Amino acid sequence: MKEKVVFFGLSTEGYSLASKMVINGANVRIIDESSSSAILLKPETAKTYTNVISLREDEPLLAMQPSNVAISEAKYLFFTPRIRKTGQDLKTEVNSKFKEAVGELKEGSSVINCLATGFGGNNENISLLKHVTGFEVGKSISYFYFPLNDLNKTPEVIGSLKSIEEKKLLPLLKTDKKEKKFIDISSAEYLHAINTIQRFSSLCTVLEVLRNVNRDTRHAKLFSDFNNLYLDDMVTGLYDLRMLGSSFESAQTLMYLINGSVRGITGYIKRLIDTIRITLKKNDLKASKTKIVLSWTLDTNEMRGDKIEMLNIIASKLRDYIGDIETSTGSVDLFHHDKVTIVVACSSSDYKAISEIEKGKDIFVIKANPLCEISS
Numbered sequence: 001m002k003e004k005v006v007f008f009g010l011s012t013e014g015y016s017l018a019s020k021m022v023i024n025g026a027n028v029r030i031i032d033e034s035s036s037s038a039i040l041l042k043p044e045t046a047k048t049y050t051n052v053i054s055l056r057e058d059e060p061l062l063a064m065q066p067s068n069v070a071i072s073e074a075k076y077l078f079f080t081p082r083i084r085k086t087g088q089d090l091k092t093e094v095n096s097k098f099k100e101a102v103g104e105l106k107e108g109s110s111v112i113n114c115l116a117t118g119f120g121g122n123n124e125n126i127s128l129l130k131h132v133t134g135f136e137v138g139k140s141i142s143y144f145y146f147p148l149n150d151l152n153k154t155p156e157v158i159g160s161l162k163s164i165e166e167k168k169l170l171p172l173l174k175t176d177k178k179e180k181k182f183i184d185i186s187s188a189e190y191l192h193a194i195n196t197i198q199r200f201s202s203l204c205t206v207l208e209v210l211r212n213v214n215r216d217t218r219h220a221k222l223f224s225d226f227n228n229l230y231l232d233d234m235v236t237g238l239y240d241l242r243m244l245g246s247s248f249e250s251a252q253t254l255m256y257l258i259n260g261s262v263r264g265i266t267g268y269i270k271r272l273i274d275t276i277r278i279t280l281k282k283n284d285l286k287a288s289k290t291k292i293v294l295s296w297t298l299d300t301n302e303m304r305g306d307k308i309e310m311l312n313i314i315a316s317k318l319r320d321y322i323g324d325i326e327t328s329t330g331s332v333d334l335f336h337h338d339k340v341t342i343v344v345a346c347s348s349s350d351y352k353a354i355s356e357i358e359k360g361k362d363i364f365v366i367k368a369n370p371l372c373e374i375s376s
Helices: 012-023 043-048 052-058 067-072 089-102 121-133 166-173 185-210 217-226 231-235 238-245 253-282 306-318 348-355
Strands: 004-008 027-032 037-041 064-066 076-079 110-113 142-145 157-160 181-183 290-295 325-328 340-345 363-367
Touching (some): 004 012, 004 089, 012 037, 012 043, 012 076, 064 067, 089 121, 110 121, 121 185, 157 166, 157 185, 181 185, 185 217, 238 306, 253 306, 253 363, 290 306, 348 363
Parallel strands (some): 076 110, 110 142, 157 181, 340 363
Antiparallel strands (some): 027 037, 037 064, 142 157
């Protein structure tokens, strides 16, 4: 009989990994946090519904069982929740869901944490796991760290406290041709931190340098390589960066890099909002006669809530200047005959969709890229 694999969290990342496992022959159940039930995922279901959105929209009849029963029968529990809290409430939500996920585990099972942590975050989970279950990691239960983000590129390393379960787990995680290897959990945290900080340091270099190009549009064409870098790309992984920043307090260089990157994103948001205000002023547009549409097609099933949070922040700041703000996560209605419309395209796909719509003279489109390009 196949060992039972349970995913705690019907998230985009969790469903993607679970689908690959099922197609490869694994026995998988996924717990939908909103209903406290576990669905049995079959190969034909995974092939028919390629993502969570299509699964939720169609609502097919699936075999289900109570989540506590599924967890108690799990040999491998993957922690893939949807996290939506921010600030001080963030860690509280993560800990609450982790306790709920592991509460019914039995001796001999394994926990695979797929949610990024800061430095030492997995040690906190290991302590919490022992507190909730009474089992000691490395003896009665196993623990692994496998942070998911890019669906097309899972981590090449798996953080582990040396366990006999490593050989059994590896075939489940082998969803592509690349070999994966086990390393100690602290090293896995360090490697993920390096990748995260490198990415945001590079991004913020682009944002900070190109803020000056806006003042000299003659040279804008020279930087066309960055035209397709949108706000959607900038925010991806911001959760991971913030978790790193909250995991230690120090004035060392690493903290400057983290905080500098966060400030770089914040600075870009301010510049984007200023671009909207300048557009109003240059075209003599009255706030009462203007509508702003923030076009950002979001996946609300992602584990991280960075993009939803950022969309709400921008909308809130804009409402200080203009009352009519629309946050569009799908098709955009550009025809408001009584108002001038300013559309902010927050991703490449959103800009493409807007470009294919026949626009009138009372429509301005701002690309949320490093150059904050404007077209009318």
